[in-house]
Amino acid sequence: MTRKTKVALLSIFLITITILGGCKPIETIEKKLGVKNDYFEFLNNNNVDKISIQSTRDPGFKFIVTEDSAIKDMYQLLSRAKVSETKSTLEPDYIFEFQIGEEVKNFYYVVGSDEGNFYNDNEIFTASKRLDEGIIQNLSFIRKPRDFDYIYYQSILDVLNVLKDKVKLSDYNIGINIQGDIECLKYIFSVDLKSFLEKARKIAPNLELVENNDEKFDLVITVKNRGYDSTNYKTKITVNDRIQKYTDEYFITAVNEFKEWNIKVSEVNNKPKDW
Template identity: 45%
Template sequence: MLKKISKALIPILVFSNLLVGCSFIDNAKTKMGLKNNDFEYIKNENVDQIIIQSTRDTGFRFVVTDKRTIQDMYSLLSSSKEAKEKTDLEPDYIFEMHMGDEVKKFNYVVGVNSKDKGNFYDDKKIYSVSSRLDNDIIQNLSFVRKPREFASIYFGSILKVLNEKKDYLNEGNKKVGIDMLSDVECTKYMLSTDIEDFKKNASKIVNNIGVIKGDKDKYDIIITVSNQGYTSKTFKTSISIENKIDHSYMPYYVTGNYDLNSWEISLVTKKPSDW
């Protein structure tokens, strides 16, 4: 009888030791700053669903209920480090953690690699979260796949037009505004870090240039970007230059073809027959 009881106790003791071991490891990670305990409510399966909403396209929204995916998010968030201040960039996504009637909301900026500034935050705390949250989870959830190397083709098309007309755009130090945030077909794929990189590259070509954010009136020249469709290997966008001073208008039609792991961009001023 004693032998039977002893055999029955073995798996219980082993399981108990495993729990103690896991708890010890978690505590050690917490003390070393490798783990934070602020997201334990996700691990404890108190979260019914996580809603991920694009800040630039209200229609680009994911509702996550799969327990495995939620636990993957917990692993990434619990390994985040607390930061003293948040990034200056605008958030790309809003995360909503739903626990019955209670909802916790966080802003998330993709691709911020700074030890000092956090990219996942609410009104109480700021965290520095790995870009794997975007690469491993958000991109896998996307039912609409963005074009390959989206930033390269989208912003590269605009930069090609700026290079083509740089002498004209720099005449008289006119204020040049790029209207791309109203390009609704593509705003869901724009990330704040990519927009910031684009602004830096654009300013190397045109001296007095900015991205329009509801302030179109302050610019003398408006460059409007409007996507005309894309596949995994082709990309079409129309880019127009409107001078509000002399009332001139110049349209450009840009085509991108993906080949040999890069985009080849070409532009014409006459509308192609297949547009």
């Protein structure tokens, strides 16, 4: 039985049960149809002391949830996650730690992934995109700046397009290093990185993210943000070519005008006066 069929049947049952009255029968039906799971009931019994949410990319970014209302919100979202058999293939973005007295339950969370995006060694769940977004929005633990995904990744793509006119990028093993871009790491999610890498590999096929393996690459592109708000963006992108033995710097500035970003890549090693 498909999930859509289950939801349709559930709607019919809910109408009937609503007429007859009572919430418990509704929850029972939801669980039988797989629309609701009962694993996260521990969030609904006031026994959770706190929920810690730790970024996997930014060690300094950790959010603590202790308010009962926020924990209840988390229960409402996770209790409707689908039980799954397969974990997401993407790297997790956050680690959730549920503190229940002396007991701790840990889960990995992949933001925006379609399948198996909330899991640990024993349990795997899939939160729908609507619920996925709600976990962030309702708990307010992150507020990604407007258009961040576009402006951040497009700036790197623009530099790659400049480089392809200078060297044959297919001859290089290229590493994109964002590990030190501390101000932006909390906004970087695996699903967005996957989309970016797909676009970047159309320009430079032998391209990967640097993950503590800088030494394996012939050419390393290092990104370091220098300021970002809703209308202005600055970042420095350093290119280290180990084959031709040179290091170049590109200074990217962007301005949001009439709801569109105008991105400008400086001439190599030419720092703008207003930088």
